[in-house]
Amino acid sequence: MENFLGNFDNLTINSNNIRPSEIKANITKSQKNRPQLHHLGYYFRLSFSNEVNGKRHWRCLANRCTASGYSFCDNIGETCEFYIVNDSHIDQPDLAKFELLERRRLIKERASNDKARKIVRLMEKPYDENVRILLPSYNADRQVIQRAQKACKPQYPKEPDSLSAIEIPDELMGHL
Numbered sequence: 546m547e548n549f550l551g552n553f554d555n556l557t558i559n560s561n562n563i564r565p566s567e568i569k570a571n572i573t574k575s576q577k578n579r580p581q582l583h584h585l586g587y588y589f590r591l592s593f594s595n596e597v598n599g600k601r602h603w604r605c606l607a608n609r610c611t612a613s614g615y616s617f618c619d620n621i622g623e624t625c626e627f628y629i630v631n632d633s634h635i636d637q638p639d640l641a642k643f644e645l646l647e648r649r650r651l652i653k654e655r656a657s658n659d660k661a662r663k664i665v666r667l668m669e670k671p672y673d674e675n676v677r678i679l680l681p682s683y684n685a686d687r688q689v690i691q692r693a694q695k696a697c698k699p700q701y702p703k704e705p706d707s708l709s710a711i712e713i714p715d716e717l718m719g720h721l
C-alpha cells in the first residue's frame with residue numbers, strides 16, 4: 546500500500562496535471578450546515594474557491610493535518626471528482642462518520658414534512674454493523690428534527706380561539 550501511495554505521489558506532484566482520484570468524493574454537510582467533502586474516510590472543509598477556474602480547495606478537518614485537494618463542486622449531496630494535492634494525513638480514516646453525517650442531513654431535510662417518529666422509522670438502517678452500533682438514540686434524532694422544524698417555522702404560536710382550543714399535554718391532565 547505504501548509503495549502504491551508513493552507512486553501515486555510521484556504522478557501527482559505537478560499540481561496542474563493532477564488526475565482525479567479513481568474513487569469519487571461526496572459532499573456532505575457539517576454539523577454547522579457547511580459543505581464537507583468526504584473522500585475514503587477523510588473529511589475536508591472548504592478552504593477557498595477560485596471563481597475563475599471553478600476550483601474548490603479543501604483542507605483536512607483534523608487538527609494540524611495538512612492533507613488537501615480540490616474539486617469543481619461543493620454542492621451538498623453531490624458526488625464529484627476529487628484531485629488529491631497532498632495525501633499525508635496524520636489522522637485515521639473513519640468511514641462510519643460519513644454515513645452518520647448523511648443520515649443526519651437526510652433527517653433534517655425531511656423534518657419539515659413529517660413527524661419525528663415517522664422520519665426516524667423510514668430512515669434506512671445502515672447495512673454495516675459497525676455503523677449501526679454508532680447510530681444516535683431516537684431522542685437524539687428527535688432533537689435534531691425538532692431543532693430543524695423550529696428553525697423553519699415562525700416562533701410564536703397562534704392565539705387560541707377559545708379555551709377548549711388550548712391543547713393540554715396528556716402528562717399535565719392528571720394534575721388538573
Ligand SMILES: [Zn+2]
Binds near residue numbers: 607636
Ligand atoms: Zn487528515
